[in-house]
Amino acid sequence: MGEMNVIGKRMAMTDARAKVTGLGRYADDLSVPGMLYGRILHSPHPHARIRSVDTLAAEALEGVKAVATGRDAPTPYGILPIGHDERVLALDKARYIGDNVAAVAATSPEIAEEALRLIRVDYEPLPAWFDPLESMKAEENWIHEKRAHNIEKEYHHHFGNVDEGFAQADFVLEDRYYCGEVTHAAMEPHSTLAVWEPNERLTVYSSTQVPFYLHRTLSAVCEMPMSRIRVVKPLVGGGFGGKSEIIPLEVAASVLAKKARRPVKITYTREEVFYAHRGRPITIVDLKLGITKEGRITAAQARIVQDGGAYCGYGPVTVLYSGALLNALYDIPNVKFDGFRVLTNKPACGAMRGHGTVNARFAFESMLDQIAARAGLDPVELRRRNLLKAPCTTPNGLRVTSYGLPECIERVAERSGWAEKRGKLGKGRGIGFACSHYVSGAANPIIRSNMPHTTVNIKIDRDAGITVYSGASEIGQGSDTMHVQIVAEVLGVRPERVNLVAADTELTPVDLGSYSSRVTFMAGNACLNAARNMRAQILGPVARQFDCETDDLEMRDETIVSKNGAGVSMSFDDAVALAMVGEGALVAKGTYAPPEQARGGKFKGAGVGPSPSYSYSAQAVEVKVDRETGQVKVERVVAAHDCGRALNPLTVDGQVQGSVYMGMGQAVQEEMVWREGRLMNPSFLEYRLPTTLETPQIESIIVESIDPEGPFGAKEAGEGSLAAAIPAIANAIYDAVGVRITDVPITPERVLAALRAKEEAEKGGAR
Amino acid sequence: MTKELIRLKVNGETHELAIAPNKLLLDVLREDLGLTGSKRGCDDSSCGCCTVLIDGMPMLSCVALATSYQDAEITTVEGLARDGELDPVQEAFMSWGGAQCGFCTPGFLMTTHALLEKNPDPTLDQVREALASNICRCTGYTQIYESVLAAAQKIREKRKNEIAISK
Amino acid sequence: MTMPGFRVIRPSSVDEAVRVLADNGPEAMVIAGGTDVVPNLQMRLFAPRVLVDIKGIGELRGITCNDRVGLRMGALTTLTEIAEWKFVERCFPVLGSAVRSVAGPLQRNMGTIGGNLCLETRCLWYNQSEFWRQSLGGCLKKQGDVCHVAPGGQRCWAVWSGDSAPALLTVEAELEIAGPGGRRRIPLAEFYRNDGMNRIALGRGELVVAVHVPVSSAFRRGVYRKLRVRDSIDYPLAGVAVAMKVDGQGICRAARVALAAVNPAPQLVHAAAERLEGKRYSAELVEEIAHEAIRTAKPLTTSASTPVYRRDMVRLFTRRALEELWQTRRGNGEKRAG
Numbered sequence A: 001m002g003e004m005n006v007i008g009k010r011m012a013m014t015d016a017r018a019k020v021t022g023l024g025r026y027a028d029d030l031s032v033p034g035m036l037y038g039r040i041l042h043s044p045h046p047h048a049r050i051r052s053v054d055t056l057a058a059e060a061l062e063g064v065k066a067v068a069t070g071r072d073a074p075t076p077y078g079i080l081p082i083g084h085d086e087r088v089l090a091l092d093k094a095r096y097i098g099d100n101v102a103a104v105a106a107t108s109p110e111i112a113e114e115a116l117r118l119i120r121v122d123y124e125p126l127p128a129w130f131d132p133l134e135s136m137k138a139e140e141n142w143i144h145e146k147r148a149h150n151i152e153k154e155y156h157h158h159f160g161n162v163d164e165g166f167a168q169a170d171f172v173l174e175d176r177y178y179c180g181e182v183t184h185a186a187m188e189p190h191s192t193l194a195v196w197e198p199n200e201r202l203t204v205y206s207s208t209q210v211p212f213y214l215h216r217t218l219s220a221v222c223e224m225p226m227s228r229i230r231v232v233k234p235l236v237g238g239g240f241g242g243k244s245e246i247i248p249l250e251v252a253a254s255v256l257a258k259k260a261r262r263p264v265k266i267t268y269t270r271e272e273v274f275y276a277h278r279g280r281p282i283t284i285v286d287l288k289l290g291i292t293k294e295g296r297i298t299a300a301q302a303r304i305v306q307d308g309g310a311y312c313g314y315g316p317v318t319v320l321y322s323g324a325l326l327n328a329l330y331d332i333p334n335v336k337f338d339g340f341r342v343l344t345n346k347p348a349c350g351a352m353r354g355h356g357t358v359n360a361r362f363a364f365e366s367m368l369d370q371i372a373a374r375a376g377l378d379p380v381e382l383r384r385r386n387l388l389k390a391p392c393t394t395p396n397g398l399r400v401t402s403y404g405l406p407e408c409i410e411r412v413a414e415r416s417g418w419a420e421k422r423g424k425l426g427k428g429r430g431i432g433f434a435c436s437h438y439v440s441g442a443a444n445p446i447i448r449s450n451m452p453h454t455t456v457n458i459k460i461d462r463d464a465g466i467t468v469y470s471g472a473s474e475i476g477q478g479s480d481t482m483h484v485q486i487v488a489e490v491l492g493v494r495p496e497r498v499n500l501v502a503a504d505t506e507l508t509p510v511d512l513g514s515y516s517s518r519v520t521f522m523a524g525n526a527c528l529n530a531a532r533n534m535r536a537q538i539l540g541p542v543a544r545q546f547d548c549e550t551d552d553l554e555m556r557d558e559t560i561v562s563k564n565g566a567g568v569s570m571s572f573d574d575a576v577a578l579a580m581v582g583e584g585a586l587v588a589k590g591t592y593a594p595p596e597q598a599r600g601g602k603f604k605g606a607g608v609g610p611s612p613s614y615s616y617s618a619q620a621v622e623v624k625v626d627r628e629t630g631q632v633k634v635e636r637v638v639a640a641h642d643c644g645r646a647l648n649p650l651t652v653d654g655q656v657q658g659s660v661y662m663g664m665g666q667a668v669q670e671e672m673v674w675r676e677g678r679l680m681n682p683s684f685l686e687y688r689l690p691t692t693l694e695t696p697q698i699e700s701i702i703v704e705s706i707d708p709e710g711p712f713g714a715k716e717a718g719e720g721s722l723a724a725a726i727p728a729i730a731n732a733i734y735d736a737v738g739v740r741i742t743d744v745p746i747t748p749e750r751v752l753a754a755l756r757a758k759e760e761a762e763k764g765g766a767r
Numbered sequence B: 001m002t003k004e005l006i007r008l009k010v011n012g013e014t015h016e017l018a019i020a021p022n023k024l025l026l027d028v029l030r031e032d033l034g035l036t037g038s039k040r041g042c043d044d045s046s047c048g049c050c051t052v053l054i055d056g057m058p059m060l061s062c063v064a065l066a067t068s069y070q071d072a073e074i075t076t077v078e079g080l081a082r083d084g085e086l087d088p089v090q091e092a093f094m095s096w097g098g099a100q101c102g103f104c105t106p107g108f109l110m111t112t113h114a115l116l117e118k119n120p121d122p123t124l125d126q127v128r129e130a131l132a133s134n135i136c137r138c139t140g141y142t143q144i145y146e147s148v149l150a151a152a153q154k155i156r157e158k159r160k161n162e163i164a165i166s167k
Numbered sequence C: 001m002t003m004p005g006f007r008v009i010r011p012s013s014v015d016e017a018v019r020v021l022a023d024n025g026p027e028a029m030v031i032a033g034g035t036d037v038v039p040n041l042q043m044r045l046f047a048p049r050v051l052v053d054i055k056g057i058g059e060l061r062g063i064t065c066n067d068r069v070g071l072r073m074g075a076l077t078t079l080t081e082i083a084e085w086k087f088v089e090r091c092f093p094v095l096g097s098a099v100r101s102v103a104g105p106l107q108r109n110m111g112t113i114g115g116n117l118c119l120e121t122r123c124l125w126y127n128q129s130e131f132w133r134q135s136l137g138g139c140l141k142k143q144g145d146v147c148h149v150a151p152g153g154q155r156c157w158a159v160w161s162g163d164s165a166p167a168l169l170t171v172e173a174e175l176e177i178a179g180p181g182g183r184r185r186i187p188l189a190e191f192y193r194n195d196g197m198n199r200i201a202l203g204r205g206e207l208v209v210a211v212h213v214p215v216s217s218a219f220r221r222g223v224y225r226k227l228r229v230r231d232s233i234d235y236p237l238a239g240v241a242v243a244m245k246v247d248g249q250g251i252c253r254a255a256r257v258a259l260a261a262v263n264p265a266p267q268l269v270h271a272a273a274e275r276l277e278g279k280r281y282s283a284e285l286v287e288e289i290a291h292e293a294i295r296t297a298k299p300l301t302t303s304a305s306t307p308v309y310r311r312d313m314v315r316l317f318t319r320r321a322l323e324e325l326w327q328t329r330r331g332n333g334e335k336r337a338g
């Protein structure tokens, strides 16, 4: 690869202007003539049979144009083919406080709310399950009749032989870790505008990360062929996984629009966003780790229970990730995993940034430090001694093609001043270290098929403007810009010449969606292939005219020139005009499907974890701990992330810093607090996202391992740095005040309790 | 509810509107004036996405009854650019990655604009203090800090040039 | 969330406001900055027929201060105006410290001192949406007959969550109240009822016009320490205000300690004044006062943090504040908690 003009340059996002002028449109900014306002009635009971729903009074209210109940859309659905257990509006049972029971469309939001007050639901409350460990023991009143003992799924995997591994170890440690529930809290509350078109079609504008899955589900639930439904993604105000499933309002708005034959918009209140949830579950990790005195890990064993809430969602995938990605960060010969996804009467959990890996990683990286202390090893050195030798395949069949972790570790150790600072920062101050990794998309699609995961088209017509059509969903992470950069680089044009049409099912080919960090790798590769095809179409006629090989030509600075500098020089516009002779508009297509070798093993559950490539991250965090209040202040973060190649360093930095921030929030202050299935803090005042005052400047370092299969060598950047932040903080607290906190969030109360316990123990010891 | 006829001056233009007395400024901007740049991110006035300037002061349009601000000069994000030329704050948020999903961006821009009007040379700590009512879930704030400091520098340079020219 | 329906009346004088309030009685509600009222309206915590928007009343604006009458802050003075008032650090550091800790900068640009002193009490079981509260059948304070904080009790424990009140208690502030019978002035301490449901002593038709602080309590060293999860936006989980005068010999000449967010009212720690006056610093004395503070504090599970922790922090913050003020020359408010 020669010198590049666009790739690798810090570039403002292509939609930045729309965002800073306030002129860009998000779903709730849209309105159309005749639009109705939809509202949803939620269950006040955590678990109740629904005997009847009486909507007569609501329907009679002036201004009400449609009322829907479970009977209007009885088709069950769910993001996974094995988990079609949701209905947009409950038919027989409500399964959590906030479950959806009826919906109304009216001429104003006030009338719609008034109508909700008029709906009479006859509930028969049932015993409910709130604690996952209790729920697993349930003998009756199962949340879904088909799911015995409220266990959604369990998996048991064993690679190598952990018994032998532990026998070889000089130090073996076991501990339990608990992580509270957290949620995405994207700033934009979900919103959907469903427009019933005069030609009996449905157009749905929605704040989604997965237009394609939404398209499929709407077709099933609204009983309309996909060809009569169009899903359009406007600007999306953040997702982080919270918009990567079908969210009830998307279906409810569509059902209401079809029923009323009018456009219907539903925008969630912030409280409803908390009930829609799909966030990171309460996770209980029982971990056992063995190392030799030289610091080689001999075995790891984890039993992980996730409190999934009332519906399946992505649940089985979440729990599988937590097991599969115990591997592929370090070289561990023997790994055993028992995973349980449990149902409880709370809002459904799902995929949240770092899907499945985060809480398991917290446990693992905490324990590495605990065991390093036991063995008298420097925590960074312990990590150094367990590196993989890429390329390689892990015992559970994950293929590692590029591995920048060693460089991440060294650069963070150096920049943070690890060696000088550990144990030496003085009273109440400490430094902690941790690593993490993540997939660049799942090698196996949710809906099994052998079709490519994504297709990108490019069209050039007489204006010589380049239009790229991609189904990929920009949600703030920079995917639109990524497409533009790739095409501009390959065709040697200025990015301004490239126009992107994205995420509109009527215009753009299918892309599976923005989740599990798949877009740069997969849509990027498809885009790269399409651009290369287009390049061939343009260069062919030029080569013929100049009687040379296309290989002799290059495209740069809006011209086609000979590589050796002699002979050919033709402007891009002229070259396009030449190529169009006898052809008309130029059209090129590119696709991407992960290679067979990347698709993993053959055992049950092997489908989750394999990825065409993995990103790596290392972090050092400095904290200050107030011994009397237990308050922890994060003062400095240095995070290195191996993203293969930074197509746009500006957005890679932004993704890494944002991931660290989200991890920091989970580490010290974010938690959904439950009392009997009731969410005590469904608001931004009480679910506390860190403000600027808790957030130092985060120092990000980009490491480029140049992945052999990624587009220009690129891989994941948007999630992998989250997981390391949490254990790095826990480890820093240990360095600061000598207490090991195994429960997250690490609240002042928990720190204080641990400090007091330590004092007591020391007093006891002194006696 | 009987509507009330009110006069509202937004981005330099005076509008006459018939609105219900319980209507919030944010909703009037978004629904009656089509200025959808200001956003609603929460329901308890704790996120800052709806920030507008009222007589130059950054305030939350989600707690303001529209009828209460008839004599005020209201500026929204749509009013920051002048004659198609972006404000330095907007420019900086573009080039420094201050906007990712963009939903909180209008609020941050308004708060930043007010800060830099008052203090074109803030320290990082002053920036963090000033922005502490605006929540961003994407950036981890770091690129926002960089954007604000870059905008400040641009504004200082611009002022210096203006002074030089007027001499 | 939508807003409930109401009329808005915008009086232009105190007399007119009083008349409107008196005419409409409990159906009317004052709105100043609206930072408390509007979110609460959206949650349907109350449903006034008439909102009396007092922002057009000029008499309620502005700060005046001189060495004869002391400090007067009109009820509409915003918290930002107080924080930026150039003498606040010199004359009433405890007030500056408290005011800067309220919510975040944007809320302070709108929130007024009158509103801050008349704030609704707060509780995790009360400050929730209509749907949320009804899913539980309401609570004592609103549409129910059970207190979820102290089940079985008939008392509402919703907590006083304003930050400036405890600070103003430590400088013996007074309120100027206008009503149908004319103006009256009462010590701020008498304004609060320590009842979550009926928090303040305002009669029908009454309005807070101004806050006065006597000259005699100027130049006390002072600080407000606030327990919160975030350094911005959050209401207090506990708050301790301390103001004291220390002479050249290090002897305490006057001292007041007051608490927020651990009772339904902001409360003075009464024992503090007499036990501190005339005394020199000692660690034991400070610990004794800190102990008195936790005897005054009665936190229950009304907020995110546990009562035990909040009591612990009341004791710690009292100790830290006294040490800081007594042992250093300056008593400037510090912004951060802890």
Ligand SMILES: Cc1cc2nc3c(=O)[nH]c(=O)nc-3n(C[C@H](O)[C@H](O)[C@H](O)COP(=O)(O)OP(=O)(O)OC[C@H]3O[C@@H](n4cnc5c(N)ncnc54)[C@H](O)[C@@H]3O)c2cc1C
Binding pocket: A685, B044, B045, B046, C029, C030, C031, C032, C033, C034, C035, C036, C037, C038, C039, C054, C075, C076, C079, C101, C102, C103, C104, C107, C108, C110, C111, C112, C113, C114, C115, C116, C117, C118, C119, C120, C161, C162, C163, C164, C206, C207, C208, C209, C233, C234, C235, C236
């Ligand atoms: C996100 C958020 C966080 C907050 N955090 C804090 C915090 O940390 N600490 C804190 O103290 N406050 C906090 N608040 C509350 C609020 O911002 C401040 O207390 C503010 O000072 C209230 O003033 P206001 O003018 O906005 O009151 P309003 O909302 O207008 O009124 C509040 C109450 O006072 C009454 N009232 C107002 N003025 C008068 C008057 N002159 N006479 C009689 N009654 C009157 C009203 O009827 C109402 O009952 C927070 C608010 C929000 C939205």
